[in-house]
Amino acid sequence: MRGVKILEGPNVAVCDWPDPSPEGDEVVVRIEAAGLCGTDLHCLYEKDWACPSIPGHEGAGTVVAVDKPRRLKEGDRVFMMAFSTCETCGPCKAGYFVYCRDANTSMHGFSRDGFQAEYVRIKENQCLLLREHVTFEHGAVLQDPIGTPFHAIKRMGVEAGHVVGVFGLGPMGLGAVMIAAQKGCRVIGVEPIAFRRDLAMTLGAADVVDPAAGDIAEQIRELTGGEGLDRVLECCGRAEVLSAALDLAKPFGHVAIIGECDEATIQPSGHFNRKEVTLSGSTVFPMGEYDEITQLFADGLPTDRFITHRFPIERAEEAYETFAAGQTGKVLFTPTVT
Ligand SMILES: [Zn+2]
Numbered sequence: 317m318r319g320v321k322i323l324e325g326p327n328v329a330v331c332d333w334p335d336p337s338p339e340g341d342e343v344v345v346r347i348e349a350a351g352l353c354g355t356d357l358h359c360l361y362e363k364d365w366a367c368p369s370i371p372g373h374e375g376a377g378t379v380v381a382v383d384k385p386r387r388l389k390e391g392d393r394v395f396m397m398a399f400s401t402c403e404t405c406g407p408c409k410a411g412y413f414v415y416c417r418d419a420n421t422s423m424h425g426f427s428r429d430g431f432q433a434e435y436v437r438i439k440e441n442q443c444l445l446l447r448e449h450v451t452f453e454h455g456a457v458l459q460d461p462i463g464t465p466f467h468a469i470k471r472m473g474v475e476a477g478h479v480v481g482v483f484g485l486g487p488m489g490l491g492a493v494m495i496a497a498q499k500g501c502r503v504i505g506v507e508p509i510a511f512r513r514d515l516a517m518t519l520g521a522a523d524v525v526d527p528a529a530g531d532i533a534e535q536i537r538e539l540t541g542g543e544g545l546d547r548v549l550e551c552c553g554r555a556e557v558l559s560a561a562l563d564l565a566k567p568f569g570h571v572a573i574i575g576e577c578d579e580a581t582i583q584p585s586g587h588f589n590r591k592e593v594t595l596s597g598s599t600v601f602p603m604g605e606y607d608e609i610t611q612l613f614a615d616g617l618p619t620d621r622f623i624t625h626r627f628p629i630e631r632a633e634e635a636y637e638t639f640a641a642g643q644t645g646k647v648l649f650t651p652t653v654t
């Protein structure tokens with residue numbers, strides 16, 4: 317089968333890999349749509365991020381082979397959760413596979429072959445059936461760009477009428493814009509790339525702010541009549557942006573960290589004692605939220621505009637270059653385009 321390989325250089329190539337066959341509790345899935353994610357760019361450009369096998373941790377497809385299945389059969393359409401699960405530890409039982417305490421757990425696209433390929437061998441318990449109204453493309457964006465902000469937004473108690481700031485309009489941020497707008501919020505996006513600001517407006521943002529046009533805080537205070545933001549999602553992983561988010565949150569507001577960031581400065585007294593702001597984070601949604609997330613698609617989330625580019629695996633190099641240049645929404649690999 318064909319699949320993407322990340323090379324030193326940095327560069328990506330399309331290589332032939334052995335055809336997978338399922339063993340025990342595994343199935344083989346033919347990939348119908350797979351996401352290209354900011355994390356894949358880290359693997360490509362940053363030496364600290366090892367990606368030893370086929371990249372890709374966001375995908376959906378059709379079961380084409382089974383060994384000793386308990387649930388799935390050939391022909392089933394499935395969403396694939398990238399994280400494996402022991403099914404027995406506390407976090408796994410609660411549906412948080414990402415926090416599994418078993419040292420042998422793995423993640424497709426990192427410690428196991430990923431989804432940017434024709435086929436993948438995956439444990440059956442990581443595959444969830446796609447409901448009839450959920451397309452393969454929905455399945456490919458379900459985990460990270462939709463599921464992660466959805467989980468954050470749910471924990472933040474976002475309600476219609478809230479003024480919600482989304483700082484950083486990459487795929488995760490654009491996902492947050494769509495979900496918050498669908499909930500009836502007034503969404504204000506912040507992003508330096510004009511293409512992504514314009515795209516956010518078509519996905520439901522009420523206003524967008526260009527950090528190059530002046531101080532973010534001043535621009536947002538002006539847009540909100542000095543009130544600030546009820547809820548803020550930090551989707552770019554930058555310490556100074558997290559500080560700005562905490563500054564701009566209203567008293568009793570809530571800030572969620574979605575962008576990955578190792579270190580940041582917070583002001584315990586100013587932000588928490590005297591403003592009672594709540595700070596949380598989100599990496600991936602728990603399995604118990606799967607049905608709620610698939611319902612977003614039935615309710616008309618504008619994913620057709622959110623997915624701006626589709627490539628076949630054979631054009632992987634062009635796909636990575638296009639996504640890295642930033643003039644995109646979500647980029648997918650799909651065999652149905654040429
Ligand atoms: Zn991802």
Ligand SMILES: [Zn+2]
Pocket residue numbers: 401402403404405406407408409415416417418
């Ligand atoms: Zn576990």
